[in-house]
Every structure is written in C-alpha cells, then in structure tokens.
Amino acid sequence: MSDFDFQKIKEKIIAKSKELKIDKIGFTTAEPFNESEKILLDYRNKGYSSGFEEKDIKKRIYPQLSLPEAQSIIAIAMAYPAKEPSLEQKDVSGRGEFCRASWGMDYHRVLKEKLSAIDQFIKELVPGTENLIMVDTGALSDRAVAARAGLGWIGKNGSLISPEFGSFVYLGELLTTLPLPADKPLERECGNCSSCFKVCPLGAILPEGKIIDCRKCLAFQTLNKGQLTNTVKEKIGENKYIYGCDLCQLVCPHNNKVTNNWHDEFKSDYELIKPDLKGFLKLSNREFKEKYGQMAGSWRGKKVLERNAIFILGKHRDEEAIPLLKEILFSDPRPDIRSAAAWSIGNFQRDDTERILKEALKNEKDAEVKKEINNQILKAAKFS
Template sequence: MNWEQLKLDLIEYSKHIGIDKIGFASAEPFQELKHRLLRQEELGYQSGFEEPDIEKRTNPQLVLSGAQSIIAIALAYPSKLKNAPQSKRGERRGIFCRASWGQDYHAVLRDRLQKLEQFLQERVPNVQVKSMVDTGELSDRAVAERAGIGWSGKNCAIITPEFGSYVYLGEMLTNLPFPPDIPLEEGCGTCNKCVEVCPTGALIQGGQLDSQKCIAFLTQTKGFLAEEYRVKIGNRLYGCDTCQTVCPKNKGIDFHLHPEMEANPELVKPLLKPLLTIGNREFKEKYGYMSGSWRGKKPIQRNAILALAHYKDETAIPDLIAVMKQDPRPVMRGTAAWALGRIGMKEAAEEIEKAKQAEQDEQVLAEMEKGLIMLQDIQN
C-alpha cells in the first residue's frame, strides 16, 4: 500500500465532507504532556471532567493496540452572532459561549470522523480505527499540535493560522502508518493578553490553566458557586470566550462554513427571567441539541440568577422572590436570596426575613443572611 498516496486521497476526501483542516501525527506516547498532566494533578488544577487515567491520556497504545498514527481534524465555527438581540432594562439577556452555538459539536465532528472511517475501511479492509471528540482518552489539543493543525496558545487553545482558535477538534487513532506532518512553530511570541485579562486569574501562565478557577468550568458546576466568582460570571450562562476574544490571532476571524453551527440568536442570547421557571421538557426541546445543555438546566438557571444580580435588574425581584420561596432546589433558593441582596431593593429584606422562617436548609439560610447583610449595607 502506498501510504503517502492514501494520505493525499484522504486529505482530498476530507475537503468534500466539510473538514476544514486535517493533519497526521505519529502514535508515539505524549511524554511531555504526561509530565504536564502529572504536575496539573499535583497542583489540583484538573476540572474532573477529563479522563482520569493519565497513562491512557498519553499512551495511544492503551487506547488502540497497534496504533501507528493519529489523524487530527479541525472544523471552524462562527465567532460573530448575526441578528443578535439586545439586552435592555426589564429584558436582560444571558449568553452561551461560541462553542455552544448551533448543533452540539460532538455530533458534528463524529459525523465527519465516521465518514473518514468508512473511507479507510473501503480501501484497507483490515484497518483498525478509534475516533474521539473532546470526551475521549487522548488530549485533542496535544494531538492537533503534533499533527500540525495549529500551535498550543497561551490561552490553552489550539490556534490555527487560518481560523484562529475558533475551531473544534477531533481525532482518529489508526493502525495505518501514515507519514506524519510537521508541527507548527509557536506563534504567540511575547503577547500575554489572554493571561492578563482572564477574569478569575485561571490562566496561571501561558499554557497553564487552573480549571477550578476557569469561568468555562465554573458555569458547568451544579452547586453553590463560591462568592468570589459570582460577580465575575457576568451574564455568562455557559462557557467563557474572554481568552479567545482578546487574542490578536482571532482579530477579524469569523467563518460560517457549516450550517449546523449557525446559532439561533434567541437561544444563545436568551432572556434571563423565563429561564428561572423553564421546565425540563421545554428546556430539552429548546436547548437539548446544543452542547451547552449537557449538564442539564440547573447550572444554566443558577447562572441566570447570577446574571440578573450582575445587571441589578430590579424588574426581576418578583421572579427571584418566587424562586427563593418556591423552588425545591436549595442551590436555587439560596442563590436567589443572595441575588436579592445584591440587587439591593429595600422590599427584598422583608421577603427574605419571611422566607427564613420556613427555610430549613443550612446553606440556604447562610445565603439569606448574606443577602440581608448586603441590604443593610445599602440602607446604611
């Protein structure tokens, strides 16, 4: 078999099925990544969403026995929202990050990878493959970097010369010996903007992230959010784009190449107050196809409460009082009480005092006290 020719054929085919960039890498162990991951684990910087076995994350042979090469793919996604609705007094809106616009990217990339698998299976009947997107054992970023898709930026994203960092990544392990591509040179240089403007200081240094502080991670948690981060969430409902939007390599970048990735403006920038009472069925029907729905409605609703507090939206006070008194979930009741204190209207104090009499959850009571203290400070 002429592996170089098969590689060229595969590259040509990838263009026809909507893959914007493809690269090839060896399946040798990722030794440098292993050292970095062990250090991340030691420092407690992991999010907990990753594959826990560092050996599997760094040794392709443990994922596919006999693996010889890895095919990396990238699809560019939009960075500008067309016909974006405006957030205004009484109609405040939240925002989903760009990686949650359109159809869940996991499904989009899996579709492209399956087509590549079929292409190879038709030409090499005994081929062995294993594809993954985001939730697989391997590090998408490390594979893409080795395969020449882009360099690993200081914002911990792969930055491509063509599409900036607005790309989704996926990869396929195979037992075929494809000639590898050459990695790109690092292109961030002395620029340190992403590290400097990270809202929570989660980018410890260029290329090192404390996931526990990252807003993209925090918006996906389900419990009470630490108070130090509540005011930094802003109106983000899911994810965070700050380290990408400030990147000079992303200036002027906006690709609309895939219909599946086009956003519904009303869903990716939704009104906040209706989210507080949305039911499970309606949430799944509206948001279930988006990647930002994978943790369910609870984190989105909590973040919507924090966003209303961020805006100090006085028109939301009746809605927040109802959540504080009626929502069966302690996180929602407590966060609503805190938000009422943050918004700072005097009538909220009386409602919090009333709700305290019926409340039995210790964490919720603590949040109610925080709300009352904030209201007292405002009145004084």
C-alpha cells in the same frame, strides 16, 4: 499491508475530508506524548484539573493503550462562529449568553459523524484496518494531538490556535493502524502578547502560559455543581455567561479577523444563544430539552444554567426580575436554586430587600440556604 502506497492513501483521505467539509486535517504518529507526562502530573498534583479528563495519565500519554496496534493519528478541525454580525446589533439587556463553542448543533455529534465517514472510507481503502474515534471525551488530549499534527499551536490560554481560523475550532481525532506519513508541527508561539492573562476574570491562566487552573476558569465554574464562592458568583453575573466563557479568545489577536460562520450546523438563533433570562427561568424541563437539547451547552442540564441566569439577573439588578426571583426564593423545591435567588436578591439595594429576605427565612428549612439568606440580610442592613 506493505503492498499499499500510504502517501497516496493519505492524499485520498485529505480529498475525502474536503468532500466532508472538514476545515483542516493533519497526520501524526501514534508515538507516546512524552512531553505531556510531566505537565499532566504537575497539573493533577496542583489540583488544576477540571475532573472531566481521563483519570489515567498513562492513557493520555500512550495512544496504544486505547488502540493497541495504532500507528498513526488523523486530527481534524472544524471552525465554529467567532462572530455573527447580525446578532451584535441586538439589545442584550436582561439576557445571558452561551459561549460560541455551544452554538448550533452539538459539535460532538457533528465531528463524530465526520470521523465516522473517514473511518468507513479508510476501511474501504484498506480492509482490515482498525480505527478509533475520539472527540473531546477521549483519553488523548485533542489539543496535543492537533498541535503535533500541524493544525496549529497551543496558545498561552491553552487553546489550539490555527493560522486560518484562530482558536475558534472544534477538534477530534481518529487513531488508525495504518502507517500514514506524518505532518510537521507548526513552530509558532504567542510572543510577548499577554491579552488573555489580563482579561481572565478569575486569573486562571498561569504566568508560565499554556497551563490553566480549571478551579479559576470561569467556563468551568459555570458548569460546577458544587458550592461557589461569592467572587465566582460575582464574575458569572458580571460577564453574563450562563454556559462557558469566550473572553480569552475574544481578545486574542489571532481571532481579530476571523468569522468562521460558514457551517450551517453551527449557526444558531439569537434567542437560543442569548436568551432572555426571565423567560429561560420559566422553561419546563420538557421545553428546555426541546429548545436547547441539540446544543453542546445543554449537556450539564438545566439546573446549573438556571443558577447562572439567577446570578446574572441579580448582578445587573434587573428590577423586572424581582417578582420571579421572589417566587424562586419562596417556592422552588431545589435548595441550591433558592440559595442563588437569595444571593441575587441581596444584590438589589432596595428598601424592601431586607424585608423580603427575612420573610423567606421564616419558612426556610435548609441550613445552607438559611446561611445564604442571613449573609444577604447582613449585607442589606448596610444599605437600609
């Protein structure tokens, strides 16, 4: 392998990335991410983790635990839409929203296809090379890799911020046994800006910055299948996200002038990204898969998204939704969905709210749903 000019190989890989319409590419070593170890341990010990990360912290620090002979890491970024001007003029009443990272085709699939093409290209250049692709669910932190490879810097909200594309970028990497020349990290910070701290609905962005308490992150809570507090239900309903959350990115000054809407794979239809919630709740499982199956936002399944849609309808007191919410409360076979409907109906300060809830209570068998109905009856009594 010493016969190869690795600077020239790097240049060829960069040229290939442009051919593949990858927006940004960077290179770093496969040295351990020692600076992350204390942060990750502290993160786990304080209970900030989402539960979706690699459990073995050593694997998150040492690339060679994933690819034993790894010498370099190639990081890529693809920009996704920050704005769709044609969609901003639409009436959003009665609608929810998927966060921008889930618009269009599932980015895991898109980035893996791009990295697979680079993988094949490298193996043609240098036969015998071993590579390993990671996108989002790999052992390493995509953001830590991207930052060290010079794609951007980690903002106070924990997102990687690219000078060209803001924080609206998908990230992935390819570990390789090739000793490719490394790029330098960007030396930039957020300065005194605190916009993301102020806008975060549940206070997930910690004062020291770059650390997120996932238990308080609205994006995480929209995926949380466990019991939610009333505060979380309120915030999901108030902010209208049925999947994810963009608030800390939307207020970031580095995102003010970016649009990033040039990749056809990530463009989406208005009815998909801001669905009519009453129609959404009527979808069968088959219809949901046909309509939303290619989106990243579908991976958690329909039920948790339905629950969030119900919270939104209740928080915004959509009167036209009352018949549907009653139907769900009285006849849906899933206890957590009936419970969400009880909470939602309890938000309507109507003369018949208490009567509807008491009627539902008569035939309810599930203890948790009964508890929610009783809580809402007590609340409704204050307004009757």
